[in-house]
Amino acid sequence: MLSAIRKLVDQGGLKGASGNSGTSHSESSPDHPHLVPRPARGDPGHSGTEALCERDPVSAGAGAAPPRTDLSSDYRDSGACAGVNLGCGRTLSGKVGSGATVADLHHRLRHRAAAHPRLTSEAWQLTKAHRPASVQGMNVIQADPTGETERHAAIHAATLTLDTHVDIPWPDTPDPAGATTRRVDFPKMQAGGLKSVVFIAFVPQGPLTAEGHAKAGVRAEAMLRAIAATEGDAPLRRRVCTTPDQLESCTAAGDLAILLGVENGYAMGEDLGRLALWRRLGAIYLTVTHDGHNALSDAARPRRDLGDSEILHGGLSALGRAAIQEMNRVGLIVDVSHVARSAMLQAAELSRTPIVATHACCRSLRDHPRNLDDAQLDALRDVGGLIQITAVGGFLRAPHPNGTSAATLADYVDHVDYAVRRIGIDHVGLSSDFDGGGGVPGWEDASMTGAVSAELLRRGYGPRELALLWSGNFLRVWRAALRAAR
Template structure:
């Protein structure tokens, strides 16, 4: 959705890569994006847009990146959240017109001992504290959102917005009560697993070093995982199916009473990587009402041949958006970067280059309303659905 808000930065600073590879012509540009059946997704003769016009369109959008990683010492004197040498900082978000970032509480998978589970909980709390530290240090620039309505209010007030996602349900251990603890601290989605199986779900990337069965430990979601999803639905935490196996993902969309997200995945049809979603998964996600946030991580955008090849670009990235739109539908696609966690493609390699994604979408013939859905509207819809389902369940529905 377009909000008509005014960003804090009055003067747009165009990144050097803006319009690289784009040809502006006087008159009109014919744009056609073909679906799998050979028919164009959209085709129109539309006036060419100048960089200023595209920047103005971008400024009217509410832009959400659903996956930005942080270190444990984030927002300290050693890791500056305001203007540090990172892919995502407050200044880079402002320069690129990125309104909202989901900052990630990630803890890696280790052997599932009581001691390691307690350590994972402690490490998760450290990252929550780091995100809160950022918003406390820079309250005039960025604020933490706890609800979808908060997001729109914060951005309308001219601030950047932070939200929180957890990457790896391992931080729950076997304690369902921690879900409420993490929700109270701001977590609004949880990626059920990461690299390696856990007690909730099988991973798309089993780890031999952990003794993982490559065929899956639970053959999908575990019995405990079913209770985790039910409790996430009850308290209003979105279920994130990125990183989990196909069987687990298909279980999750069946089990969840609220729409799910795939917070940082691309399409397997274009890049055959186990972390990506195939067309059957995309259709299942759409039937569930969920959203796949296509991720700008090079290896998931463009699988390189053994001899190497050219790096993935923002054009390759938007190819995945096109494919997901063709298969799942426009209502079920969003955008993510995985910045500071391995993400970035040529043309969108940090938050200051966010405008380039919008420029490429304009070039493909997406309308402003469609781009608004991709950048934020679809994610906010699922967030609101999670809130609605939670209220209904808490009321005994």
């Protein structure tokens, strides 16, 4: 199963630690990314529920195949049911019979939903932040005669939404229980229908010294405790969740869910025991590096100001390999965002559980050292892992000549589309990196989260696919990490 990854690790393509031939920032990108066929049934990369939404042939270049919405044979033959929660006490279900397609099912559901357009005020309110100014204040029939906006809002409201990477200001952290200038606080989450967030204890890279490591560890643990302390009942109920079952129970009860992660293994220093401590404090994953090499791994973007050369370890260090094994043992997900290409492929081969890039984009659409190329995407698929597409403008699209971001929500979903076509719906998820550089017009803070769902639904994704992208795939990987712990 991992022979392809081992071949990549052994080949010369891993000579550069960052995988970018010494270029720290490249503004070029292919005009027409090449989309290769997905693996046939029985091949190592076949997941059984491949991408169901192959559309937008323009982005694939001339001669692209027509849009495809065929269900995988497993899903089609099962007669699986899909339902749309209308928010009014009804769920309209459609049964997929043999030979049916997602498009067929959604067409039936749309027509059936039109007969029951009533929505609760809560579901309608979720869309207020996303309506154009010309629509604000207009009644439903005037604003949306087809009912599409209402239906999108209802599907979004029924979906377990999880943003897998959100930073917090430190050390001056405004209380997220009330309205703040942060992109994510609890009122914004409620307004946008964002039910759960992984808040990050981020530690910037510093000198590889005992003193530097000690300070970083103290900071990470203080941040984890501060995040956990935001749990409470007023004005909105929110709960710290450390397992998938807790998360699902929390959101089913209508409470907001607080999850925790640590960004940058620099905080571990050379003490593997800190990994178990972080897990006890509630962390669910560790991002192995940030920008700059640390004691565990080379980074995709070396820090010249810290004296980094292009390569320090040649990927993972011996300590880094031991850290991944210990993360598997204690139940921490291995996050390969920020790590060098060489280290990412080595981690895919080494980890006993699926690895995740919790905040990254596709290098075929935007040539940036923080993004993952096609071979890296394939490696994630082959080990059951995920790429969580992130809303950092510079990762999505080259900036304007003046340096300002040119990216939009459409660019964000283009990266989702590309990853889904390349490696399948089961291996793609969503994240923002809010308060850490993320945010694009159309999705500028947590209150606008419904716009992401609406754009995905407009492009042909259905309720089932939306649920996989927002949380289902990540919960699968999280459960695998916990099952492997011992």
